[in-house]
Amino acid sequence: MTPTLLFALVGIGLFSLGLYALIVHAHLLRKILAINIMGSGVFLILVALAKRTSETTPDPVPHAMVITGIVVAVSATALALSIMLKLNSETGCAELPDDV
């Protein structure tokens, strides 16, 4: 098994793990963390697959994509956390109510 394939498989593992956690956990902080883990999985796949062109110089384009992706993920996480805090102060618990 090449290192590239190993990293890509780990990335897919992280993505699936995050997806599972997003679905089963009720607490919003866990859901937000799960989304972040899914994101890390995707970034790992992007970085790992950048090695495909030649053995010496990896393709820089996916790296640029990962940096953009991280910026997006940080903003999304900040927004998610602030909405979670708002919900917590409205309802007293950081979980999605079942009735809406």
Added chain:
Amino acid sequence: MLSNMHFDIILIMLPLIAGMLGFLWPAVARILGIFTTAAGVISVIGLGWQMQLNGTHLHAIGGWGAPLGIDLYADGLSLLMLAMTAIVGFAVSIYSSRYFTHRHDEVRFWPIWLLLLSALNALFLSADIFNLYVTLELMGLGAVTLSALAGGKLAIAGAMRYLLATLLGSMCYLLGVALLYHSFGTVDIATLSARIDSSPAVWAALGLILAGLALKTALFPLHFWLPPAHASAPAPVSAVLSALVVKASFYILLRLWLSVFNNQQTGMGDGVDTLLGILGGTAVLWGSIQALRQTRLKLLIAYSTVAQIGYLFLAFPLAAASGGLAWNAVAYLALSHALAKAAMFLCAGNLLRFGGHDRIADLDRVVQRLPLTAGAFALAGVSIMGLPPSGGFIGKWLLLKASLDQGNWAITTVLILGGLLAAAYIFKVLGHTFIQAPQPHEATAVPARMEWAALLLASSAIILGFMASPILELVNIGDAFTSPGIKL
């Protein structure tokens, strides 16, 4: 001079700059918002005029073209989406200038709305799948923030659900982009279209991208997040979310389907189009039945969006044999639904302001007391039901024609049943506007501007019914439907 103006850059940069200025200087945010959206309408007209002269429009940002740089590309399909955004954006801005009763809500609304507008325009002009991801995320963040604006448990919980759904959708989409880039070494749609072939990685990418975008477009059964988010947002925000934001992710899905996935050589589209058609048909029936069961007006309109989104997916199985006809129907349906649905949500906002509630059973003779709003709702309803003469009629007629030509009775039945159910839920609302409620309510005056904005959108949806041939001619600049790929 006018023929060299970069209207595409104006469409992206002007709302971006105005949004940031509005954030720094709240006192001028409202006037900036109205000015920017009016300039947006003029820019789209300018871009359309240039495209009629010169065909499709390609702009390499900073002189760096694809594959290294970022291209802005507009063909007829992009132009249609930009025009839809401009018209709805302008009417919503006029409406919002009187809608907010609390100053702090309005101060938050304008900058985020303008940033959302900038993201939408950038999305419709993007020519590569990674740029589409970035604009999709920008749009999603803006849309979620706006839907949380009303505050309160319902709106915040709706926004949270929406955010989780939209982030999950983006993650799936991004993983699909990673796989496509790995397979073909490019993110440029035109190059992908030329290089695409069938391999396990491409199949995985197809599945991930379709699933992610279907979640964001609220295709049945992934529509669970839409009704709470759209129904609990402020009226102008609901209008923007239902009219524009769900169309944006649908546009990406359609664009990638046309130019990348539905390729004759790979034969990847076979079977997948039938699945999309079945989901679309179920969405039409399920969404309409749910709409009929609602007691609150905004929820009814939100479920109607779920149903109308379904119509857009009915074209996929028909397109294999009817090609351009089915896609023309989709373009027309998307545009007329945007106008009519935005009008409906603005009407709902007027009724909410007027009576202080949106319970359908207590509408209390609004047809006499608020005739413009009731009229706008009825006109928008005509287009949603698909009665002639209206944009909705043309779209559904083209779809019906394609299904009859192919003898596809399943789709024909869904189209007819969907129309009947839509008529049932629209007339349910209209009926109550004539009836006196058991106990009378205090009524608040509704500013004239809010009524006229709704009427403007509703009448545009009707006028679309008379303009089929010039609009379809514009949409087919660049032949996005028949021979996809960048052409100059």
